[in-house]
Amino acid sequence: MEWLATGMEMSLMDKLGILTDAAKYDVACTSSGVERKGNGRSIGNCVSGGICHSFSSDGRCISLLKILLSNECIYDCKYCINRCSNDVPRATFTPEEVCTLTMEFYRRNYIEGLFLSSGIIQNPTFTMELIYRTIWLLRNKYHFNGYVHVKAIPGADGELIQRTGYLVDRMSVNLELPTAEGLRTLAPNKHRKNILAPMRQIQNGIHENKNELVLYRNAPRFVGGGQATQMIIGATPETDYQIINVAESLYQKFELKRVFYSAFVKVNEDKNLPALPGGPPLLREHRLYQADWLLRFYGFAASELLDESRPYFNVMLDPKEDWAVRHLEKFPVEINRASYEMLLRVPGVGVKSARRIIAARRCGNLTFADLKKIGVVLKRALYFITCSGRMMYPTKLEEDYIVRNLTTEKDRIQFGSDGMTYKQMSLFDDGSFQRPVTMQEKLLSAVGQM
Amino acid sequence: MRVYQCEDSLEGIFTAIYNTYEDNCDRMDTRISINDELFLFAEYIPVETDVDKALKVINTIKRRFGEEDYKRLCFALVSREPEKAQAVYRTVAKGLSKECRPGHLLDDLADDSVNLVFSLARATNNEYLHLMGFTRFAELQSGILYAKIGPKNDVLAFLMPHFADRFPIENFMIHDEKRNLYGVHPAGKDWYLMRGEDVELAESSLRVSDGEMEYQELFKYFCGKIVIEERRNLELQRSMLPLRFREYMAEFK
Ligand code: SF4
Numbered sequence: 001m002e003w004l005a006t007g008m009e010m011s012l013m014d015k016l017g018i019l020t021d022a023a024k025y026d027v028a029c030t031s032s033g034v035e036r037k038g039n040g041r042s043i044g045n046c047v048s049g050g051i052c053h054s055f056s057s058d059g060r061c062i063s064l065l066k067i068l069l070s071n072e073c074i075y076d077c078k079y080c081i082n083r084c085s086n087d088v089p090r091a092t093f094t095p096e097e098v099c100t101l102t103m104e105f106y107r108r109n110y111i112e113g114l115f116l117s118s119g120i121i122q123n124p125t126f127t128m129e130l131i132y133r134t135i136w137l138l139r140n141k142y143h144f145n146g147y148v149h150v151k152a153i154p155g156a157d158g159e160l161i162q163r164t165g166y167l168v169d170r171m172s173v174n175l176e177l178p179t180a181e182g183l184r185t186l187a188p189n190k191h192r193k194n195i196l197a198p199m200r201q202i203q204n205g206i207h208e209n210k211n212e213l214v215l216y217r218n219a220p221r222f223v224g225g226g227q228a229t230q231m232i233i234g235a236t237p238e239t240d241y242q243i244i245n246v247a248e249s250l251y252q253k254f255e256l257k258r259v260f261y262s263a264f265v266k267v268n269e270d271k272n273l274p275a276l277p278g279g280p281p282l283l284r285e286h287r288l289y290q291a292d293w294l295l296r297f298y299g300f301a302a303s304e305l306l307d308e309s310r311p312y313f314n315v316m317l318d319p320k321e322d323w324a325v326r327h328l329e330k331f332p333v334e335i336n337r338a339s340y341e342m343l344l345r346v347p348g349v350g351v352k353s354a355r356r357i358i359a360a361r362r363c364g365n366l367t368f369a370d371l372k373k374i375g376v377v378l379k380r381a382l383y384f385i386t387c388s389g390r391m392m393y394p395t396k397l398e399e400d401y402i403v404r405n406l407t408t409e410k411d412r413i414q415f416g417s418d419g420m421t422y423k424q425m426s427l428f429d430d431g432s433f434q435r436p437v438t439m440q441e442k443l444l445s446a447v448g449q450m
Numbered sequence: 451m452r453v454y455q456c457e458d459s460l461e462g463i464f465t466a467i468y469n470t471y472e473d474n475c476d477r478m479d480t481r482i483s484i485n486d487e488l489f490l491f492a493e494y495i496p497v498e499t500d501v502d503k504a505l506k507v508i509n510t511i512k513r514r515f516g517e518e519d520y521k522r523l524c525f526a527l528v529s530r531e532p533e534k535a536q537a538v539y540r541t542v543a544k545g546l547s548k549e550c551r552p553g554h555l556l557d558d559l560a561d562d563s564v565n566l567v568f569s570l571a572r573a574t575n576n577e578y579l580h581l582m583g584f585t586r587f588a589e590l591q592s593g594i595l596y597a598k599i600g601p602k603n604d605v606l607a608f609l610m611p612h613f614a615d616r617f618p619i620e621n622f623m624i625h626d627e628k629r630n631l632y633g634v635h636p637a638g639k640d641w642y643l644m645r646g647e648d649v650e651l652a653e654s655s656l657r658v659s660d661g662e663m664e665y666q667e668l669f670k671y672f673c674g675k676i677v678i679e680e681r682r683n684l685e686l687q688r689s690m691l692p693l694r695f696r697e698y699m700a701e702f703k
Contacts, residue, residue, distance in 0.1 A: 016668055020675035038615040040638075045616045052690070053583040054701055056677045059686025063583075066676065101668070104661075107595060107620060108587045108700070109613075110669045146616075265680050280680050359557035370560035 010091055016101070018091040022071040022082050023117060025267075026174075026230065027260045031063040031112035031147045033225030034169045043107060044145030046169065046225075051112050064115035064149060065105055069093055069130055073119030075189040077176070079235050081267045082119045092121070095134040099142045106146055113147030113169070114138065120153065128156035132164045139167050147225070152202065154194040161198055165205050170225040170257070173199045175250070178243045182236030185272055199254050202227050206255075226257030233288060234281040235264040235273060239311035241302075244291050248302040251295065261288045287313040294319055297351050298344045316407045321347045324384055325399050325406075331384040332391060336365050347406075348380030368392050380406065451479050451489060456497035456535070458484040460527050463535045464504035466497040467542060477543040482535040515545060516552030523555075525574035526567045528604035537566040574603040581605060582612055584695045587622060588666070589659040595622035596656065598698055606633050610641045666700040673701045 032050030054062040068082075070092035076083045098116065105111045116134065121127050131150055138144045149170040152161050165171055173195055177183045180192035202223055209222035229250060233243065247259045263280035266273060291313065294300040298320070305319050306312070314322040324331065324347050333342055335357060343354040353375045360366060360374060367387050372378055382392040383402045395401070452475060456466040466482045473495075481492075512520045523538055531537075540563035545555045556568045587595035595617070599606070606626045610633040613622060617635070624633040630646030696702040 013668060013671060016672055017675050020672050024676045024678055038618050040618045042619065043617055047582070047612075049579075051579075051583040054673060054699065055687045055691040056673055057684055057687050058677050058679075058681040059683040059690060060676075060678075060681070061690070062673060062676060065672070104665050105669060107617060108589070108665060108669070109583075109585050109597070110700070112583075263681075265678060280678075282681065356557075356559055359554065360559045363558035364560060366560060373565050374559045 012097060012101075015091040015093055015097070016067070018089055019067045019069075019071060019093060022119070023066050023068045023115075025081070025262060025265060026066065026115070026117060026151075027060075027262045030061070030258070031149075033257055034147065036145070036169075036224075039145055042143035042145050043103065044113075044147075046113075046147050053109065053111055063112045064147065065102055065111045065113070066115040067093070067098070067101075067117075069098065069116055069118035069127075069134060070121050071119050072121050074122065075120050075187070077187040077190065078268060078270045078272050079186055079232060079264065079266075083268070086268065093134075095130075095137050098134050099138045099144070102138060102144060102146075103142050106144070113144075113149070115149045117151040118153070124153045124155035125157040125160060128153045128160045128164065132160055132167070135164060135167045149225070152198045154190065154198055156198070158198070158201055161201060162205060165202060165222045166220045168223060170228060171202050171223050172228040172230070173202070175229045175231045175246075175259075177236050178231050178233075178238040178246045179236070182238060186235060196254075199227065199229070199256075203254050227254070228258040228260065229256055230260035230262055232264050233261050233285050234276065239306075240284070240288065240291075240313050241306040241308065241311035243288060244295065244302040244305060247288075247292060248295055259292060261285050261292070283315065284313070287319060291319045299341055317403065318347075320345070321380070321406055325402050328397050328399060328402075331397060332386045333384060334386050334389065335371065336361050336388060346381055346384050348377035348382075348384075350375075451481060451492045452495060453481045453483050453487075453489060453492045454495050454497050455483050455486070457499055458535075459499065460524060461501055461504040462497065462499045463527055463538065464507040465500045466535065467539055468500075468503035468507050469495070469497055470539070470543075477540065477547070480539075482539045484535045485532055487532075510546075511542060514552070515550060515555040518553055519555040522571040522575075523567065525572075525578070525603075525608075526570040528607075529570040529574050530602060531566070531570055533566060534570055537563040537570070540564075541567045574605060577601055577603050578605045578608050580695065581609055584691070584699060585609065585613075585624065586698060586700050588700070589662045590655065591657050591659050592655065593621065593659070595620055597622070597624045599624060599626055600628045600694070600698065601626065604629060604631075606631055607643060609633065610635065610643070614641045666703070670701045670703075 030050045031046070032048060034046040035048035036046040038045040050063060052061040052063055056062055070090075071082045071088070072090050072092060073082045073084055076085050081088065098114070102111070102114045106113070116131055118127050118131060121130065131153070135148060135150060138148070148168045149172065150164060150168050152164070152171050152173045154173060175195060176187055176190060183190055183192055205222045206226070209219070212219040213221070231243070231246070243261075250256045250259050263282050263285035264274075264276065265280045266276050291305055294305065295302060300323070305323060313319055317325070324345065330342075330345070333346055335343075340354055340358055343349050343357055344351065349357070356374045357366065357371070357376075360370065365388055368378060371381070371387070378392065383395050383397070383405070385391070454466040454469060456462040463482065463484070470477070470480050470482070508520065511523065523542070526534055526538055541555065544561070544563070556564055558564045559568060581599060581601060585597050585599055587597045590596050604626075606624060606629075609624060613624070614635050619637050620635070621637045622635045625631075626633075632644045632646065632649050633641060634644060635641040
């Protein structure tokens with residue numbers, strides 16, 4: 001086949017280098033959402049919380065073999081290292097190479113599975129077909145039973161996307177940029193509606209599959225781990241308010257499992273790209289992830305967090321603290337009586353500790369010492385709660401005072417070239433915050449904080 | 451006070467719990483101990499580990515409190531904390547003394563024993579989750595996959611089912627070098643544990659296969675290439691992947 005000809009002479013090591021380098025900006029790469037037992041005949045299973053196999057020196061979780069099938073691309077997205085106008089070394093894996101790497105890495109327990117994306121070779125349908133064939137081989141010839149996540153290529157034939165969906169655990173279509181306008185300036189070959197169409201198709205596919213599964217328990221699963229997407233933050237001028245509204249509607253209207261945010265890393269010089277003298281907007285990305293958690297697990301609506309007149313998140317306070325100090329009329333909350341929903345809104349109380357409070361207070365009234373044992377971060381929570389009618393210290397329920405106290409602590413998040421740490425995050429008290437979720441949640445609490 | 455002295459194993463501690471019930475002990479004045487601690491005015495009762503008795507206790511625990519809480523008790527019992535046996539005893543005795551629905555044994559986190567069991571179980575669970583990801587196998591010349599681990603808690607017996615389910619068609623072996631314990635899984639068969647004293651491994655049998663170093667190099671290369679330099683953050687990496695695991699991981703060699 002002619003597409004295989006490029007880079008035939010290249011060593012596997014070189015290809016892996018190029019095609020990993022080219023894939024690394026993709027962030028939607030957790031391995032969660034599917035629980036699948038081994039079948040006793042071939043290699044692989046899936047654990048619903050996902051598993052982190054390593055962490056790279058940027059602190060990101062390595063869970064899947066994240067590679068491009070090819071970094072050849074006919075498009076010219078301005079933010080992308082692989083755009084056709086860039087002069088970079090190009091490589092393309094053969095399907096066998098992808099399969100062998102996946103299998104050999106997997107049996108050594110380096111990875112949880114495969115994440116496969118690709119630049120556009122020839123056209124979207126041709127590219128999707130290559131991805132499909134690779135995964136087909138991996139599943140049917142190599143009998144790989146582990147986790148597979150692929151990108152659906154916008155504009156590809158729907159039938160191919162459908163067939164691929166039956167082979168993989170997760171599919172994602174990249175939104176790329178938060179708004180259609182951003183897309184027009186930076187990704188002239190892409191169109192919002194081409195992106196939303198496969199998203200809708202996958203959503204429908206998942207729905208139909210649920211019905212099939214009700215009728216026939218052994219019907220093949222379609223994208224069992226659900227659908228995800230990602231958008232680049234800070235390459236285009238959208239506000240945080242716009243971004244979380246987009247995320248909210250993706251969760252509500254497209255039933256996505258996850259929306260990922262990727263702080264823009266400037267890899268190309270282009271007059272349409274912002275300068276970003278401070279490096280990638282990591283704090284902003286961080287705040288968006290926090291807000292995303294509030295949307296998904298804490299019962300917040302986007303409109304409660306920000307509005308037209310306050311379109312950006314507070315730099316000093318996390319979004320939940322920010323909400324709390326602006327709604328002091330709702331506090332203090334009595335720990336021994338408050339509803340679960342209200343407990344979740346207290347800074348320093350996370351999903352797990354709220355549940356633990358509900359369980360523990362059935363056995364007797366809780367004191368501040370008990371809350372500490374339960375894992376509530378008291379130094380954040382103390383301004384907002386009472387135990388049996390008493391506050392921990394006499395404090396003022398006054399915005400300025402609380403803000404000052406919440407922000408003067410030494411252990412606030414430090415952002416610097418090597419200082420950015422999620423460790424001291426207050427919002428998600430028992431470790432429920434790290435980009436790739438669930439299993440990683442638990443990992444964080446292992447290092448004993450939050 | 452009565453002090454039941456048992457061996458430091460799940461069976462030993464569950465047997466001790468059985469004996470306290472057989473002897474109609476007052477739980478407020480009874481202690482289960484896994485070491486030779488001495489108390490004034492205490493009566494010492496040695497416990498002979500008895501698998502049947504242990505099983506009876508296990509079945510009662512599962513029936514009354516459910517599989518999930520049983521698993522949490524086991525996680526607590528494989529930790530290194532010397533107080534674990536006493537904390538589990540207190541927690542179980544308290545649960546049995548009153549109405550306690552399955553899954554709610556560890557609700558009362560304000561109680562010190564319950565809280566200790568809860569924290570120990572969580573620590574073990576965290577290490578178990580870490581090792582599901584961080585364990586590294588190398589292919590030996592014989593084709594066997596071999597991994598070495600050095601966990602703080604005795605998690606090998608929990609790791610084995612995970613890998614047996616994942617690699618049913620592989621011959622593999624995990625060596626806990628801290629306890630000199632081997633988990634062995636012959637392809638297509640059930641796994642089992644062996645004490646190091648009973649395992650004979652010639653130096654040469656641990657030689658890696660011809661392709662092994664190539665894959666280690668490939669993965670190492672991959673781990674370097676996946677980094678976004680602009681986001682470099684060694685501190686975050688260290689908090690997510692504590693240094694003590696790295697000596698066992700191919701990509702850090
Ligand atoms: S389609 Fe755009 S974003 Fe994707 S590889 Fe090509 S240039 Fe990059």
